[in-house]
Amino acid sequence: MESSPPRRVHLDNGGRAPWHPLAREAFLQALDDGWADPRRLHAEGRRAARLVDGAREAVAAVLGARTEEVRFTHSHTAALHRAVLAGAAGRRRAGDRVVVGATERAAVLHAADAAGRRETIPVDRLGRGDAGAFAAAVAGPGVALAALQHANGEVGTLQPVEQVHDAARAAGVPLLVDAGASLGHARVPETWDLLAADPADWGGPSGVGVLAARGRVRLPDVGPEDAEPWAPGGVSVPLAFASAVALESVQADLDAAGARRRELVDRIRAVVAGVPDVEVVGDPENRLPHVVTFSFLYVDGEALVTELDRQGFAVGSGSACTASTLEPSHVLAAMGVLTHGNVRIALDRTTSAEDVERFLAVLPPAVERVRDALGVRGL
Amino acid sequence: MESSPPRRVHLDNGGRAPWHPLAREAFLQALDDGWADPRRLHAEGRRAARLVDGAREAVAAVLGARTEEVRFTHSHTAALHRAVLAGAAGRRRAGDRVVVGATERAAVLHAADAAGRRETIPVDRLGRGDAGAFAAAVAGPGVALAALQHANGEVGTLQPVEQVHDAARAAGVPLLVDAGASLGHARVPETWDLLAADPADWGGPSGVGVLAARGRVRLPDVGPEDAEPWAPGGVSVPLAFASAVALESVQADLDAAGARRRELVDRIRAVVAGVPDVEVVGDPENRLPHVVTFSFLYVDGEALVTELDRQGFAVGSGSACTASTLEPSHVLAAMGVLTHGNVRIALDRTTSAEDVERFLAVLPPAVERVRDALGVRGL
Structure with missing residues (x-):
């Protein structure tokens, strides 16, 4: 019996989510x-x-x-x-x-x-x-x-x-x-x-x-x-x-959906913080329940988005508030944090804990592959 | 056995028609x-x-x-x-x-x-x-x-x-x-x-x-x-x-739908021209296939639209190209024709000959009723 391919996970729901x-x-x-x-x-x-x-x-x-x-x-x-x-x-x-x-x-x-x-x-x-x-x-x-x-x-x-x-x-x-x-x-x-x-x-x-x-x-x-x-x-x-x-x-459903997604974002923040050379940005407490952004050193944002897309995960990157032109984000620049190699996650109300765990399993090796391709391993 | 009410006829399809x-x-x-x-x-x-x-x-x-x-x-x-x-x-x-x-x-x-x-x-x-x-x-x-x-x-x-x-x-x-x-x-x-x-x-x-x-x-x-x-x-x-x-x-379907609607508009133009004190406006030949406008002397446009609406027919009036504010139309004014008491018909592709005949049966008495209400009969 063949297993069906895992369903695609869309984690780029800020500013554009599937219709309710x-x-x-x-x-x-x-x-x-x-x-x-x-x-x-x-x-x-x-x-x-x-x-x-x-x-x-x-x-x-x-x-x-x-x-x-x-x-x-x-x-x-x-x-x-x-x-x-x-x-x-x-x-x-x-x-x-x-x-x-x-x-x-x-x-x-x-x-x-x-x-x-x-x-x-x-x-x-x-x-x-x-x-x-x-x-x-x-x-x-x-x-x-x-x-x-x-x-x-x-x-x-x-x-x-x-x-x-x-x-x-x-x-x-x-x-x-x-x-x-x-x-x-x-x-x-x-x-x-x-x-x-x-x-x-x-x-x-x-x-x-x-x-x-x-x-x-x-x-x-x-x-x-x-x-x-x-x-x-x-x-x-x-x-x-x-x-x-x-x-x-x-x-x-605001409070329930908020609490559920806040927990998932906490989990993402904790796991991503363990990846080498990463900066998890934004206020960890006083924040939207469903959004989290992090930037990786020695990573090209477009390459990482493309690699994750290939693995079945849609994420945002670049200046998400203007267009995904992958220009350095004026928001990250104003904060004084890394402006390149960033990934934005915005959870939908339908995003499950399983979706998040699958993403967190895929992310670190994807970052490593992109770094390998840039020849920056061991930097 | 009771007969069902006749279906409503929408004849105001210029600029906003039901979706195909x-x-x-x-x-x-x-x-x-x-x-x-x-x-x-x-x-x-x-x-x-x-x-x-x-x-x-x-x-x-x-x-x-x-x-x-x-x-x-x-x-x-x-x-x-x-x-x-x-x-x-x-x-x-x-x-x-x-x-x-x-x-x-x-x-x-x-x-x-x-x-x-x-x-x-x-x-x-x-x-x-x-x-x-x-x-x-x-x-x-x-x-x-x-x-x-x-x-x-x-x-x-x-x-x-x-x-x-x-x-x-x-x-x-x-x-x-x-x-x-x-x-x-x-x-x-x-x-x-x-x-x-x-x-x-x-x-x-x-x-x-x-x-x-x-x-x-x-x-x-x-x-x-x-x-x-x-x-x-x-x-x-x-x-x-x-x-x-x-x-x-x-x-x-452009040519077929055009020819069919052109005939219906010709029929409307001919019948409406027989109503007393009316002006059928616009080029009778060199024109869109589905649009016809006429203006009645001694008639208030809003009252006539309302009367026709009550009889089951939706028509346009006033300055159809701006909003139906019923302000005197700058188009009719520029043409030097009657700017008040006007009705615009724009036929949909689904408008049938029967719809048109029913409208033409209802229109003259509706005009007469509106004129009666204004006390202009016999003017």
Whole structure:
């Protein structure tokens, strides 16, 4: 009797995970009921509009926001762009400085450059932003906007958003909290003025993002005039609906899924730390439950990803928050840790202990093979 | 035995039609095979990338373009915005004038205003652009870009894109052809430098658009730096794949579906012309096969849409190319025809002769009821 090949294990679920089964069901239901244009007056249009409004309401309930404060955008990146560009434009009278954390997504850094003068607040070696430096910067003159992620999606470190929000509020500066790596995995505090989130990260679809803005925040148009400036041309109603259904479902299981994955990550951290010449990065305690990143000396990241892929394991590498171009990650660089030879693991809710053990059995010899090929054995 | 209620008839399929059955199948297949991020290096990412590339290739074949000239955007509107903003930015040295037709989509008009100085070329009473005036305008000094739709989605009139492209080429000015209302319904000429199209209009999904640019056209970044400036954050791979499959399918049946719908529209035009105080607008010959619009004197458009909706018929009204806000349509205004009390019919491929006859039986008394309610009988 031949044994079937072992099933493939996907450990690259940060920013893009397989759809939650309920998201698929919700999508198909909304495709039947909500294919029409929600701006139309007829019954089909009104039904589509009700689906979008229901989805906004569901997301708002999770965020602690009002329904009218939540909009669907075309992507998480589009939500970040609009939050920074329009958020800064709405505060032009105050100035043009945009204060951001050093490990924000590339979308935030680039949008801050486009919106005005970017001021970047450093992080420590664990990737945690300096709340004191942030508070001092937002209290300075001419600050239009501040942006701090809730958690870094590349290394998992949680950021001091409550403290920074206190300081921003005292200075009258709106704070954008990027919850793109955390919503659906960890409880997101309600200390934000603008918030962006990523359905594809929590088991919903890609091609849709979330932008929430408190009623007090001004978001003037920054592109050509459009009836839906947050998503010109509108978003897919079925994608928006599926996003909300997935979020409600993962939110209901948040603590259990978090505890289970936290244990698996602890196990990965402990075993990987035993591989020679490795650095396990990110805050070991104050972190996302499902993400862990480590960097190997004398290893090329692309070669290691390819070797693990051949063995049946999909992992992330390089600057996971921009694209897998394997450019040196600005996040790891800002932390002052090894920027090459890194692997990011982001566990899905369906990742089992057995999957993890199989990976941990395969990883050390894979690293050794890649080092051998580079001729660095014994260095 | 009770008779079942007559099935609802949806006659508002311009810009948003029910998904083609093959689009649904393709979506589900791509959801299984292409949920991953196509920028990743592992097998799942490479498979997703192959699906997108295959979809680009299929659309390119229909357009007479090379695969690398075709990109998926987040919506048809987003494609128009980028084409105008980046197209004009890429020609800044030539000048900042943007020459557009008077009946272009609001997205083109607004983007032209944002990109530079808009110069608007009038249309005649049938909605056809003045090719001579267009040629004269593009030959003038300081023109960065010209834009002309292949067909107007609100009234169906085809535009002289070949003639205008000849003139634009002679002047060295890139021409954007908006095929958003025609691709999938009529043969689109290959006389374009930039082309935008709308999957939701041909039975594909909404939440995705098409932007094609000939290799010679420069499209510099106009927003924050991004790896995919045509769709920051990426598009949904399953939506893109479903779009392409739907297009291949409708393209294979283009002539037959066109001829069948053209006959039904001829029938609608003939019967509606017999209603008192009505104007059937748009070119009766040189037009899209499936679109017809008419305007009734002494009728409020919203009231008529609502009355028809109650009778089981969904129709469009108002400025169908922006939103159904029922603002007076800039298209009808540019044509110099009645801007109020209008109804737009866009037939789906599944619309039957029986559907049309039922609609034509219901329409005249519905108009009469709305006029009665307004107290204009006998005016």
